[in-house]
Amino acid sequence: MEPMRMVETAPGKFSLLLDAGTTDVDELVEELGHEPNGYFWEGVAQFLVSTEAPSLDGRFSYDPEGGMFCAYGTDKPALEELAALMTAVAEDGDRMRNLMTAAEAAGFEFDD
Template sequence: MTVHLHEFDGERSLTLNTGGLAVDAAVTAAGHEPNGYFWEGLVRFAWPDIAERLDFDSEAGMFCAVGGSSDLAQLKAAVESVITNPAAVRDIIARAKTAGFEFDE
């Protein structure tokens, strides 16, 4: 799977390499760039309860969240549920737009 959990020097992180995802065309069609910053915004909007307990270190080619094991496991399940589902991503983007949420890309 594209989403990976890591542990290094006692720090836990989750990474998602961007580009080449099944939902990239849907993201682009909605006027966004499917990069790490977009995914960070999507996570912050779609799962704010998890996002507030994490730190982010995303870049253009990779989404990265740092936090506790339980939060990262929840995030992994959430992200995996949408990275292959263009309809789910379009729905989140539409809800974000309606709410006035700005993606930082």
């Protein structure tokens, strides 16, 4: 699940975390005109959910900050699915570039 990590914050409550600035694609994100912070990664998650995994919509919440992406909730399988989607982007420059191109074409704006 690298670079993502899952934490059980209370029995049956989970947080999916990504430390901003620690992925293989950070330099590429900056080259594409974005700041790879927690808010940017929330945008990545939202775009992935809307385009590739609409069944995840509404199954968890987001609470990013500048230094960290966080999605949380009680639906661990949904968070695990999101982790797999995000890991694929965070570890593959071509995948990130394709996501950014698709987001731009769709008029999606990242809040970074």
